[in-house]
Amino acid sequence: MASQVDMLFFTLLAMSVAVVVVIAGLIVYFGYKYRRRPENLVADQIQGSMRLEIAWSVIPLLIAMGIFVWGARLYFEMASPPAQARDVYVVAKQWMWEFQHQDGMREINALHVPLGEPVRLTMVSQDMIHSFFVPAFRVKQDVLPQRYTTAWFQATQPGTYHLFCAEYCGTLHSGMVGDVVVMAPQDFQTWSSQGDAETPAEAGEHLFAQFGCINCHKADNSGRGPALAGVFGRTVTFADGTTTVADENYIRESILNPDAHVVKGYEPIMPSFQGQLNEDQLLQLLAYIKSLGAKQP
Amino acid sequence: MSAITLPRQDTYLNINYGIRSWLLTTDHKRIAILYLVSITLMFVIGGAAATMMRIELFTPASDLVDAATYNKLFTMHGIVMIFFFLVPSIPAILGNFILPLMLGARDLAFPRINLLSWYIYMLGAGVTLWALIAGGVDTGWTFYTPYSTASPTHVVAATVGVFIAGFSSILTGLNFIVTTHKLRAPGMTWFRLPLFVWSLYATSLILVLATPVLAITLVLVAVERLFHVGIFDPALGGDPLLYQHLFWFYSHPAVYIMVLPAMGVVSEIIPTFAHKGLFGYKVVAISSIAIAVLGFLVWGHHMFVSGMSLHAALMFSAFSYLVAIPSAIKVFNWTSSLYKGSISYDTPMLYALGFIGLFTIGGLTGLYLAALGVNVHVTDTYFIVAHFHYIMVGGSVMGYFGGLHYWWPKMTGRMYPEKWGRAAAIIIFIGFNATFFPQFILGFEGMPRRYAAYPPEFQFLNMLSSLGAVLLGIGYILPALYLIPSLWFGKQAGPNPWDATGLEWKTSSPPPANNFEKIPVVTTGPYHYPGKQDKVG
Numbered sequence: 113m114a115s116q117v118d119m120l121f122f123t124l125l126a127m128s129v130a131v132v133v134v135i136a137g138l139i140v141y142f143g144y145k146y147r148r149r150p151e152n153l154v155a156d157q158i159q160g161s162m163r164l165e166i167a168w169s170v171i172p173l174l175i176a177m178g179i180f181v182w183g184a185r186l187y188f189e190m191a192s193p194p195a196q197a198r199d200v201y202v203v204a205k206q207w208m209w210e211f212q213h214q215d216g217m218r219e220i221n222a223l224h225v226p227l228g229e230p231v232r233l234t235m236v237s238q239d240m241i242h243s244f245f246v247p248a249f250r251v252k253q254d255v256l257p258q259r260y261t262t263a264w265f266q267a268t269q270p271g272t273y274h275l276f277c278a279e280y281c282g283t284l285h286s287g288m289v290g291d292v293v294v295m296a297p298q299d300f301q302t303w304s305s306q307g308d309a310e311t312p313a314e315a316g317e318h319l320f321a322q323f324g325c326i327n328c329h330k331a332d333n334s335g336r337g338p339a340l341a342g343v344f345g346r347t348v349t350f351a352d353g354t355t356t357v358a359d360e361n362y363i364r365e366s367i368l369n370p371d372a373h374v375v376k377g378y379e380p381i382m383p384s385f386q387g388q389l390n391e392d393q394l395l396q397l398l399a400y401i402k403s404l405g406a407k408q409p
Numbered sequence: 410m411s412a413i414t415l416p417r418q419d420t421y422l423n424i425n426y427g428i429r430s431w432l433l434t435t436d437h438k439r440i441a442i443l444y445l446v447s448i449t450l451m452f453v454i455g456g457a458a459a460t461m462m463r464i465e466l467f468t469p470a471s472d473l474v475d476a477a478t479y480n481k482l483f484t485m486h487g488i489v490m491i492f493f494f495l496v497p498s499i500p501a502i503l504g505n506f507i508l509p510l511m512l513g514a515r516d517l518a519f520p521r522i523n524l525l526s527w528y529i530y531m532l533g534a535g536v537t538l539w540a541l542i543a544g545g546v547d548t549g550w551t552f553y554t555p556y557s558t559a560s561p562t563h564v565v566a567a568t569v570g571v572f573i574a575g576f577s578s579i580l581t582g583l584n585f586i587v588t589t590h591k592l593r594a595p596g597m598t599w600f601r602l603p604l605f606v607w608s609l610y611a612t613s614l615i616l617v618l619a620t621p622v623l624a625i626t627l628v629l630v631a632v633e634r635l636f637h638v639g640i641f642d643p644a645l646g647g648d649p650l651l652y653q654h655l656f657w658f659y660s661h662p663a664v665y666i667m668v669l670p671a672m673g674v675v676s677e678i679i680p681t682f683a684h685k686g687l688f689g690y691k692v693v694a695i696s697s698i699a700i701a702v703l704g705f706l707v708w709g710h711h712m713f714v715s716g717m718s719l720h721a722a723l724m725f726s727a728f729s730y731l732v733a734i735p736s737a738i739k740v741f742n743w744t745s746s747l748y749k750g751s752i753s754y755d756t757p758m759l760y761a762l763g764f765i766g767l768f769t770i771g772g773l774t775g776l777y778l779a780a781l782g783v784n785v786h787v788t789d790t791y792f793i794v795a796h797f798h799y800i801m802v803g804g805s806v807m808g809y810f811g812g813l814h815y816w817w818p819k820m821t822g823r824m825y826p827e828k829w830g831r832a833a834a835i836i837i838f839i840g841f842n843a844t845f846f847p848q849f850i851l852g853f854e855g856m857p858r859r860y861a862a863y864p865p866e867f868q869f870l871n872m873l874s875s876l877g878a879v880l881l882g883i884g885y886i887l888p889a890l891y892l893i894p895s896l897w898f899g900k901q902a903g904p905n906p907w908d909a910t911g912l913e914w915k916t917s918s919p920p921p922a923n924n925f926e927k928i929p930v931v932t933t934g935p936y937h938y939p940g941k942q943d944k945v946g
Contacts, residue, residue, distance in 0.1 A: 135766070
């Protein structure tokens with residue numbers, strides 16, 4: 113992705129240098145040739161030229177539309193992580209970054225990732241708006257409170273790279289920095305197998321039992337709420353007939369504000385878990401619900 | 410050296426004396442001077458904050474000032490420069506003074522409202538300055554929620570100040586629109602209007618239509634802070650992206666509020682110093698209106714990484730490319746206007762040519778930011794800081810200084826020392842590029858904006874930028890050192906020192922209180938210079 117962004121950036125750079133050279137060149141050339149001097153005290157009165165006006169409106173417009181399409185294609189690619197990406201859950205808060213890997217490792221202000229493997233970030237903020245920015249990967253995405261945003265990248269060179277918060281978030285904004293450490297796949301394997309932490313999905317499974325979710329959302333669909341296996345990414349239909357794709361933010365809303373959208377065929381009896389679950393726990397429940405889809409395709 | 414005494418002549422300056430005659434004046438020319446003094450003061454305050462920031466950024470660590478102070482400095486710099494310098498500078502000073510003269514009118518349509526708008530500006534500035542002195546504000550000039558809802562600093566007072574100042578803008582815009590419609594001299598048809606009038610008219614439309622949205626948004630922030638009503642803060646059930654939409658709905662058009670008047674100034678200076686009509690006059694005039702209209706459709710390009718929908722991003726990117734076209738057209742027309750001219754290089758012309766170069770760079774780098782895939786990388790970095798300073802300082806401030814020098818003889822009746830004027834213009838041009846060009850590179854390399862401390866590999870470019878800022882600072886101090894003494898020691902200007910064509914040059918300098926002995930009758934288009942009619946090529 114970085115090289116594709118740079119390709120467009122440097123194309124734009126070449127184009128702007130050309131424009132600046134032409135404009136500045138003409139100003140200097142006309143400025144010298146037509147400077148006021150005794151034999152050039154009276155200017156020629158030129159009203160303009162409709163042909164030129166059309167030319168220098170239409171040609172830049174066509175070029176601009178070309179750049180627009182190029183930039184938009186890149187942007188859509190940035191918004192579509194590969195299906196097999198490795199999941200990392202991110203909680204941002206004043207003024208630190210917390211990461212939870214899909215295989216259980218947790219870290220603060222450092223993010224270890226394997227070389228060559230796409231990494232998908234599911235991010236949420238605990239307070240202000242932050243922004244996840246790794247210049248080397250050309251990736252930046254605001255991290256919002258009460259709402260998930262996602263981003264992805266794939267590292268192509270081992271090394272340590274800057275992670276910055278790019279959205280001003282208060283006093284120590286410039287201290288909300290960290291490192292992204294890109295490791296060879298086997299080194300990453302070794303690193304991530306140290307420690308015996310639960311994976312987010314396992315932690316989510318425990319929460320699912322602990323908060324009694326399991327009493328209604330029974331796996332065999334005999335409970336008062338719908339079974340959740342495979343729900344992630346599926347289109348769900350609500351009581352009023354509208355539909356939505358069950359994405360991260362829909363799952364979140366269903367936990368915190370279940371009455372907002374009630375699935376067709378079910379009663380609005382689920383209580384809100386607003387205030388009972390912290391952001392880490394919500395992400396773990398999300399990871400668990402996503403894993404249900406993966407287990408039973 | 411002794412002051413040169415002029416023969417007694419009735420002017421707006423000597424018609425009466427004393428503090429009351431100024432504070433209760435309804436003469437647009439005196440009100441312009443009141444604005445000149447107060448806006449210059451705000452420029453000094455905003456510039457002082459910038460100077461502190463650049464000194465702090467000379468080294469990577471946050472050592473001269475701590476992070477909290479640094480955040481207050483960039484907030485103060487932004488608020489003061491945007492709302493109290495850039496937005497009002499050209500319209501309220503130069504526009505106020507020149508617009509009625511250019512139209513052949515005796516004053517603006519509503520002289521008392523004009524005075525009222527200055528008092529409103531002073532009240533807004535006073536409240537905002539109080540907030541900045543009483544402990545400061547650390548939200549950035551953008552007041553993004555939820556931080557502005559949570560920040561322990563004087564957010565409410567600062568937003569109230571900006572809110573009040575907004576009404577000054579609205580009244581000025583309204584006054585200009587009515588004046589342009591109703592008070593044109595006989596024969597002054599729309600396509601005989603000087604381009605400065607066209608650009609002020611376009612600016613006024615934006616002032617009247619966009620400023621109320623800012624006012625509403627700031628009221629909502631204050632309501633949320635004071636009464637904990639959930640509007641923008643998700644913790645209270647609000648939506649922070651709603652804030653960003655409302656804020657940029659004003660603040661993107663505000664960019665055109667700041668740059669359109671400068672484009673108008675440049676469109677006056679070039680014909681005068683090339684002694685010929687502006688190439689493509691009508692196209693340039695219509696471009697101003699096109700910019701004002703299209704400028705309302707692009708606000709979302711500030712939000713490409715905010716979590717906004719992909720399809721909205723697509724629309725905003727496309728519209729952003731459309732709004733670039735009328736600006737490009739203007740650059741091509743200004744440049745072509747030099748062809749077969751008779752060009753002299755007095756100070757205003759140096760500023761105008763500098764404007765074209767810097768505005769071109771600012772505009773071109775806007776294309777990078779409008780490209781969605783590139784925007785993701787460079788937004789919220791120093792790239793964007795450099796980009797908008799090329800537009801706001803390289804464009805608007807160059808235009809303002811150009812206009813101030815161009816109309817100084819008209820406003821004061823005296824010439825400034827030309828050599829000093831040229832020297833300052835060149836120092837400002839070099840100092841500006843030295844300050845802001847390195848910031849493009851810093852941004853591409855990934856240095857985020859609003860950082861009190863930064864990784865050491867960014868130091869070299871930051872040092873260059875800070876050294877450039879010293880030069881730029883010197884450049885900005887110089888005009889004060891020669892313009893003020895010129896009031897007493899400058900040589901007499903006469904009605905038309907530049908051999909210019911506008912109606913403002915048909916009356917004496919400084920003009921009499923009622924502008925014209927006799928209202929002029931207009932029989933030709935603007936920029937009517939002698940010379941053989943010619944075609945391109």
